[in-house]
Amino acid sequence: MGSALPLGDPAPRDGLLPATAAHRAADRDFGVYLHVPFCRVRCGYCDFNTYTATELRGASQNDYAGQAISEVEAAGGILEASGVPARPAATVFFGGGTPTLLPAADLIRMLQAVRSTWGLAPGAEVTTEANPDSVDAAYLATLADAGFTRVSFGMQSAVPSVLATLERTHDPERVPLVVQWARDADLDVSLDLIYGTPGETLLDWRTSLEHAIALAPTHISAYSLIVEEGTKLARQIKRGELVPVDEDMQAEFYELADELLAAAGYGWYEVSNWATDDAHRSRHNLAYWRSQDWWGVGPGAHSHIGGVRWWNVKHPSAYADRIRAGDSPAAGRETLDAATREVERVLLRTRIREGIRIDTLTPLGRREVAGLIADELIDARAALGGTVELTLRGRLLADAVVRRLLAD
Known part of the structure; x- marks a missing residue:
């Protein structure tokens, strides 16, 4: 069910933002992230804020879309009342959890x-994450017809034993099918991979x-497995049932990824992300890295x-209570x-x-x-150019x- 929320100041019940939030807002892009906190099963390594059916404590998947819509509508009013100028969403990202556990509608x-x-x-980028076993061709076509432009599949590995250790439920042979279905629907495809699983x-x-690479997605993410405290995987390692991958091997995994992806025409644009060209970078994630x-x-x-x-408050039940009461679901904040x-x-x-300007x-x-x-550690030619x-x-x-770089 994820790590604890950060410490911060109490958030006001009305959600209004301080006047500083509006400063130069017109110079910044605006995006929307929609979290869908449901999964069929909990993977042993997962530390995300997700919940299986037995963990919902009265919250309902069937009611969730309406609750999220209520927050979106309230958000529009909060930003307006806070003096933040209205901007169209440049990116929309459905993450989770498994967003595609919900009906496409x-x-x-x-x-x-x-x-x-x-x-x-x-040209807004509209992405949903999906597990390979949570969609079919009709589902993906329905999303595309409604304005979705991109799907990010949680492939993680093509090796059954690795998937088993991660407790992923999909058959690796299904991945080519869902990629083709997404391509038939004219959706851009990203594949997420994880390296450094114990035993890999x-x-x-x-x-x-x-x-x-053989599936020719326009985007590939490769993330190092992080063993988070409180997860089943952490407990298995602590008991000696699994042996974690050491840092040197993690580096070898990364170097191999960069070598093979570069040879296949993918360019890195963020430490864990590669794309076929600039047009297929994840614009939503770039917005995070660009603040x-x-x-x-x-x-x-x-x-x-x-x-x-x-x-926001973590649990879907607490979230639903806030929404029903007409209060902001924010649990805390910081300026x-x-x-x-x-x-x-x-x-x-x-x-x-693109780095950071030296000056x-x-x-x-x-x-x-x-x-x-x-x-x-940094490129000499780029540094001579000031970056x-x-x-x-x-x-x-x-x-x-x-x-x-932050030396003081």
């Missing part, structure tokens, strides 16, 4: 609420990469508008000060290929550039690069 109703409240920008070999990982504005709808969803960040915003700017922008760093941060070049851009080695040590 529910997702479409939620998208229509976004469209009615804010409008969609021309480099050959296993190569097999998964080669299977994913743009987004409203997060649903239990546990996080939002950010103009340096004000807040998060980022200038120092925190600068740390986040360096942390996030360093992760993306925007502190004097001490700028002094670190020469050493980072010498250590082969910090991570090398392959730098991507493996991105946190260390950020610490040096």
Whole structure:
């Protein structure tokens, strides 16, 4: 059911934002994230805010779309009353959980609420996550007809033993089918992969990469498995039932991914993400890394508008109670000060290929550039052009690069 919510100040019941949130809002993109917190089963590694049928404590999947729509409609009024100018949504992202556990009609109703409240920008990117066993051809075609443009499938691995350790329920042979169905519906396809599962070999990982590449999606994400406290996987490792992959092997997994993906024509644009070209990058996720504005709808969803960040109550039952009462579902929030915003700017922008301008760093941060070049952590040619851009080695040590750039 996910990690604890962050600490912060109490959020007002009316959800109104401070006047600072409206400052230069017209210069920022606006996106909407809709969290669907339901899964058929809980995977042993999962730390996301998701719930199976037995964990809902009276909340109902059948009622959820209406609750999310109520939050969307309230959000429009809150932003207006807070003086934040209306902007059409440049991106909409349905995440989870498994959004496609809901009927397609529910997702479409939620998208229509976004469209009615804010409008969609021309060429808006509209994505849903999906498990390979949660959709069929008709479902995907229905979404495409309603304005969805992109689907991100949780492939994770092509190796049955790895999927079993992760407790993923789909048959790897289904992945080519759903990719073809999405392509037939004219949806862009992204595949999510996970590396570093206990027991996974480099050959296993190569097999998964080669299977994913052979399906020719426009986008591939490859994430290192993080063993989160409180998960079943963490308990299995603690009991000695599984052996975690060490950091050196994790680095080998990453290097192999970058090698094979680059050879197949995919370019990295964020540490864990590759696309066939700039047009097929995840614009929604780029908005996070560029500190743009987004409203997060649903239990546990996080939002950010103009340096004000807040998060909703976690459990679907508590969320439903807030919505029924006409109160904001926000559990807490924080207004980022200038120092925190600068740390986040360096942390996030360093992760993306376009990098960060050297002349925007502190004097001490700028002094670190020469050493980072010498250590082969940032690209020398890019640095001569005035930009910090991570090398392959730098991507493996991105946190260390950020610490040096933030030197004070």
